[in-house]
Amino acid sequence: MSNAGGQDVVAPRSVAASGVMGNSPLVNYALSGLQKCWLPDKQRWSHIYHLDGRENPNESVPHSDVFYSLNVLLGMSRIRAVPQAINIPEVFSTNVDLLTRLPVPTYAFGMALWAAAKLKLEVPFSVSKVIRQLLENRGRWTTFRAQDLGMLLIGIVAQAVEGRTEFSHHAALLFNFLSESYATDSALFCDTATGFRRRFASFATQTYLAIACYSYGEFAGEPEAIELANSCVRRLIELQGPQGEWPWFFDAKRGEVVDFYEVYSVHQYGMAPALLEFAERHNVEGATKALVKGFNWIFGENQLRRSMLLPASQLSYRSQVRVNELHSKDRRVVRAVANAYLGRKTQLIPPASLTLRMECRSYELGWILWSFGERYDLDQLTHNLVFSSALR
Template sequence: MIISPNFGVKLLRPTAASKLSRNSPLVNYALNGLERCWLPEHRRWSHIYHLDGRASPNESVPGSDVFYTLNVLLGMSRVAGIPAGIDLPETFRRNVLQLTQLPVRKHAFGMALWSAAELGLEIPEPVKCELRAILSDESGWRTFRAQDLGMLLTGVVAQARAGENEWWRHARPLYRFLKERFHSKSGLFFDAPFGLRRRFSSFATQTYLSIACYQYGEFAGEASALVMADTCVRNLIALQGPQGEWPWFFDAVSGRVVDFYEVYSVHQYGMAPALLEWAERFGQRGSRDALVRGFNWVLGQNQLGRTMLVPELSLTLRSQVHKGELTTKAPRVLRAVKNAWLGNGERLIDGTDVEVRLECRSYELGWILWSFGRRTDLPGLTNNCAFGGV
């Protein structure tokens, strides 16, 4: 297929087929799925693509759409064959400018730094001004969540790698703040610098801060950052579920799992592989096996014995969740607090009490592009027959 300026499917042309043939079947699967999430009137990818059969499956939440679009563009920086009709510079500029006009979290600005560096694109001046204010106001960092800090530090390092040295002076203060306020003696990371909520951290918390530590540690030659990242990864691998499940919620003080659910597909096929790529590079034992086991969970080696792919749409199912908890977080919160208070480690429940969340989010497919766009050493995953491989 090829992609038109409206990112719609047209008849196959040899040049387009040749371009996409440079990608693995897994990458093309994600690109095809993203075509369904495209909002042509806004020139961005959607917040949610609902898989419950509704007539209009794409749901737009502007601030989230923009952040997800920057995440997708980050992934596309690693794709060999970009579909015709995707204008990366125009899509980046149009969406990054929205960061100053929409309510977005600080991590969206970190993603702007990171994706711009990987794509070799200039950040517009209004966004630079906002970034300067965020990075210079160290008192404001007290409100950062882990994702904010992790993405900002990663973005600053990515810019420095790309030769944009304006941002580098903020790297050491950001890292110092991470080390002092987010690192737990358990080896996991806190979710926030202060408050009662900080000890309850997610898998995303561990991923974003570990990637930031690997990035900063390698570029700055800071051994303590590499040690923190390696320790976190080693702990995560030890806590991985029996079928490769990456737990969702941790007590960072004790280093225990306080709730396995939801088990998110994006962690299995996208975010964990992004982190474990770094761990492999630094010789972390077991990282490749953990990556493969986690990915195979998506292919059906899970509690429900079902694939988390939707092949006819080239999309994925978002997660497996406790029955009755698709629209409420209250039971999850109570479980986490109870387990932390009693010092319990949570286990998986019986599969008969698990259901599937019928949605896909565009950034999830973006993480596939980032984690596997350049990998040729895992053909059992990237060329799997589930994605049209052989």
Template sequence: MKTSSDAGVKLMAPAGLTEPTRNSHLVNYALRGLRHCWLPQHGRWSHIYHLDGRAAPNQSLPQSDVFYTLNVLLGMSRTAEIPDSIGLSEIFQRNVRQLVSLPVPKYAYGMALWAAAELELGIPEEVAREVKALLDNRSGWENFRAQDLGMLLTGIVAMARADRKEWYRFAGPLFAFLRQRYHSPSGLFFDAPSGMRRRFASFATQVYLSIACYQYGDVAGDPLAIAMASACVRKLMALQGPRGEWPWFFDAVSGRVLDFYEVYSVHQYGMAPALLEWAERYDVHGAREALIKGFNWVLGRNQLERSMLVPELGLSIRSQIRRSELTTKLPRMLRAAAKAYLGRDSDLIDSSAVGLRLECRSYELGWILWSFGQRSDLPELADHQAFVPPVSPA
């Protein structure tokens, strides 16, 4: 076991070592990829691993690195076998303490609670004070975006499950705020409690708030919370693309797709499966089929008819996107606004105008670990030949 006095945490194992045997090929694929995203000098996983052939592919953005690292650790909490070279507690403590000194988004605190609960690790006192101050300030909730609220509520419920009951006092009020200010009659969720931006909601908006509702409803025994989450899932499945694409942008008022692009790999293999696992548990018809169809998009059943995997690295290509929008979001924003106010639906464009965003982010691999680390009922996905490591020549 190699350690770094600089980082204060164990290093990732080098490629080529014997892989854990109790994991699926998919889980080990993600663990291989995380080796490439590791920043030993910082003791965390990177913001971006660029797939364009540059000499130094890892790009660090400290506040993003730290959040992504907590997301990866959350995934590892559900992984059957973690390589001995990964010091979960050391990595967690090193990174969680940085939340109070970096300009992290509010949802990073929710991820910290969630990961701490699942890993059975303590939250440093200075971090706990910061989160409780955030939650005690009810007027500040008006500034929560959907991801902030969803992750904070999920993290609080996870702490309650882990018998840290002092956090549970926030759960009921947060869910009431969610129900009153974020739930749309369309079945989808709003992105914010008020404002012009509110109705323009992403796929991530739907996933984080639906998971929060399922988590809260499960612990509190609240059928309304479960019903809200399941209604959102049914709406999302109705809007899923013909090849399993999960659309990126919605009008939460009308329940329409405003833009399919970008179609993100992490939604297909990680975040949608995390949500649909809950939907399966609560007997949402078609959830399993939607999960499989979405996952197969990554394996090549997509608009470009190509795999989104990078097998030699254990990574994935981030997304399929309109070629003209690789470096700007402005056209997408204007197009979405026009379609929302004109009541028009969006559809897939001609494949000749679709390109690839050549990068991978470490949190994406963390979602694989979370969504498939404890599943043994989908071997056609988790042990697909695409994830089997190549045999080295003798």
């Protein structure tokens, strides 16, 4: 990683000793892992850090690198101390400027709004122009995937909270669209407003739309939005696996799991805790218990009975996946569709049929920063010995 003067910073275990002692061991673990994902010539974090022993483990996919880097910067907005080697305004500017020149997904623009608001930085005019076009073309809203809609609404609300009201008049309209087109009687959210794909929703679908509802509800004083999010969280807690697994794929129409796999580490230690922090604030019963149970999955309380952490490198394995689906999702899609239309509930499979996905992605570590940068009440997680020992 390079500092503002361009000088390389190479010591991977230097985080705990370089002026960031105000952070928890968990946060410093994630920061140290992020050093390995850093691409100094591009001023961003990589798409994938491969854990299979290859000579050059970082794989760059520019449009994904850029989105992941904004996600990491969002996480840094909540930590007590940022490593001196990271020039946040410079990294933000370098990456946000690329949003209009790379084939980024729509939700990347929502992340730009969210990160800029939390970091108190300005969104470039060229990026604001694209966002304005997205929001003013109401006919295009029906093409939004859940992550697009969720992140745009979260970002708009985050901007409004900071007094930046350029897009705030769209917030109520977006929430109404969410409520009318993505909410269901099952309490789970759909992935799209129309079409075959609509009822097949991921864990990410639930996370982003529920956080959007919480964010809008708190900002606008809208109890309907809070209750939509609370209902979703209650159903997710009911569907959480016996060892804390957050299922990957749902039939939103029935409110059931159609496939548990892959079980992703980022859901266990990052995205679920981000959502459950809101749920705790709104007194959803069992939210804290579900958060801790899900995180303990990372420590080895899972089907493979192994830690998902790599203390020597301060990274984590991406997921536990079916052995025969490591390189293709086709079987997963067929199984999920069949389970949905036949009304079947899915089950966990024998551990012998599972393996690890040997990679780590920078945004996963960014979610740790966001979800635990301001938590001081879960020492059994944030100060677990595995994190403090890894940084000695």
